[in-house]
Amino acid sequence: MIEDKILYNTGSLDEFSEEIEKLTNSEDSRLKLTPKNADSGLAKLVLTLVELIRKLVEKQAMRRVDGGSLTDEEIERLGETLMNLELKMEELKEHFHLTDRDLNINLGPLGDLM
């Protein structure tokens, strides 16, 4: 049905189909909690929230750096903190066999979490 509905297209139809597939196929990014995988399912949920908060903190920190309100020493300390947070997060992802893609839950009509 969609082919009859295309009024204007500047890309290839294959690429368009791939993109639509990406937008609608959210199988990988669904949280699949079952009695058998409760541990890993819970880890995925918790780490997703931790990662979301970490990225928000990082974004806010960059706004402050960009605003020029921090001293060189404060920026130095901030860099150390953010770097350690990222490294710790990598360790946790490795421990639970999770990738960045796993931590981006699809929220249906709202799109991806991150």
Next chain:
Amino acid sequence: MIYSLLSVKRNQEELNDLLNQLKGISGGSLSSVSYATITAVVSEINGNHLIADQSNAVEYARIIEALAQQFTLLPMRFGSMMETNDAITKMMERNCLEIQQNLQKVDNKVEYGLKIFCDSGKLREKIKASYELNTQSSIKTTSQIINSIYRDYVDKKLAEHRLEDLLLTFVDSVIAGITGSLNRLKAICKFRKMITETTIIDAVFLLDKKNERSLVHLIDDFKNQFNELDFVLTGPWPPYNFVETTIK
């Protein structure tokens, strides 16, 4: 199962003829249930059991599409079911004003969808180069403290953060351009941005069907302005994204 709510006005016979030509999901006959100026198109589902699979969803959309060719309608969500025709009449009675207002809003109008894609890497590079050319400065800050991995880390993150902001500003400028041009066609627009790395804009427009050619020309003009982007315009669709009624 309810397919859509229609404004039939004085064309009840026309609707009956159309319903006789169509089949509902699982081959069930389509019929209409009316209250005041509103008509619901319905079919029976055996034992209230509906398989929510792709083929049924496509079939459901086809029926709404066929109805939308001739009537102003509000599409119902796939799987909208009520036990009896009486319950449907009561639902329309309770929500009559809201349904009529929504039908009035979409009267003689259709929906068009626009998706704008890009090669994310190339677009970021272009935006970065353009910023650096215009400001004669690097997107990265220069470390004041030499040999500091932490300061380098902040610089890297800051560059990413600034690039994201520039990308968002660029996307907002595309949206502002489209909205401004579509005002001439009296269109109602809804935009979602940065859906994925490559889908930077997902938009829907509600406008008179007679303006379809003008819309295509307008999008073609935008393509000429933004050669690095790919545009896909689809439609006309029933007004799926412009129904703002919560059924009570």
